[in-house]
Amino acid sequence: MSSRAKAEKWLSDLTNLPTASGVENAVVDWVVRWADRRRDLRLTRDSGGNLFLTRRGRKGYPPVLAVAHMDHPAFVVTDEDGGFEFRGSVDAPYFEEAAVEVVSRPDGPAGRVTSYDSASSRGTIRFHGPVSPGDIAMWRFARTRQKKGLFRAPACDDLAGVAAALAALERARRDDGLRHFGVMLTRAEEVGLIGAIHAAKHRSIGEDARLLSIETSRELPNAKIGDGPIIRTGDRSTVFDREMTNRVGRAAESAGIRHQRRLMDGGGCEATAFGVYGYQATGLCLALGNWHNRGNLEQVESGDVTAARPMLEEIALDDFHGLIDLLLVAAMAVDTEDPIIGSLDRLYESHSHYLG
Secondary structure (H helix, E strand, C coil), X not given: CCHHHHHHHHHHHHHCCCCECCECHHHHHHHHHHHHCCCCEEEEECCCCCEEEEECCCCCCCXXXXXXXXXXXXXXXXXXXXXXXXXXXXXXHHHCCCEEEECCCCCCCEEEEEEEECCCCEEEEEECCCCCCCCEEEECCXXXXXXXXXXXXXXXXHHHHHHHHHHHHHHHCCCHHHCCEEEEEECCHHHCCHHHHHHHHCCCCCCCXXXXXXXXXXXXXXXXXXXXXXXXXXXXXXXXXXXXHHHHHHHHHHHCCCCEEEECCCCCCHHHHHHHCCCEEEEEEEEEECHHHEEXXXXXXXXXXXXXXXXXXXXXXHHHHHHHHHHHHHHHHCCCCCCHHHHHHHHHHHHHHHHC
């Protein structure tokens, strides 16, 4: 199987697993099995359950970690009567009498939302069968065929990022110059970047680590699906590390990787948490359709609540493979000299006479 085919298989496997903030067990189990088959990798966990996959042996550079989160917005059943907590950010109209199904076990029953309080993120589902606390449910999505060049799944955010990070690590295993490249997989991002904050506050991450924070981020008018992976200069809260971002951008151009460089302010990103707590971090992302399974989101935000229709999330396959390429280029680029200083010095020497 080619590396491209393997990456797409992992993408399909991961984005169809049941997961929610604090209940990422299925994803963790998949990753543990993946790592166990690769004896040159070391898998560790911090006290918050975040996973770290690194290569054994001496490293030529300080670590560079590709970071992705293992959860996705979902219903978590809280009692046998169908009470639930929704963990993630989704507009209230998407819950109106919504058809759902338990996805965390093969015999999971279907049901329909009968109440939802957006202030508490809690509600009730009438299930057509028994449920237990901890069951994960998602909307019942309409069956759709994959469209050429696109990939649709329940949870691209951020399981597509997990798949890209692991595919990049698989390729890095063949290059001794990339022994410093590893992967960090976080928990509970959708309820406030909690896993990332935990790792940063508890210093689970080495002080000299550089972090490439991966996301699938809402498609914007100037950041379109199919136009390449995105070097993310910031999110809705902050801008990311200037030097890292610039180095990655120049390396992508030199390598001929089709990409976009954008401020993706549709949502938040774990790079914000890492930067706040003193780490060097920048962002990489894929433009995402039906963000958090919200179909027709622009219509809903404009006031047409009848347009709210849960849908599978959507990314471009070429963007996904471009992100894998970009991660490997970025892993080397962060240790190169930033040429902009020399360029500005030369400009000053040539033109400072205009100042008199």
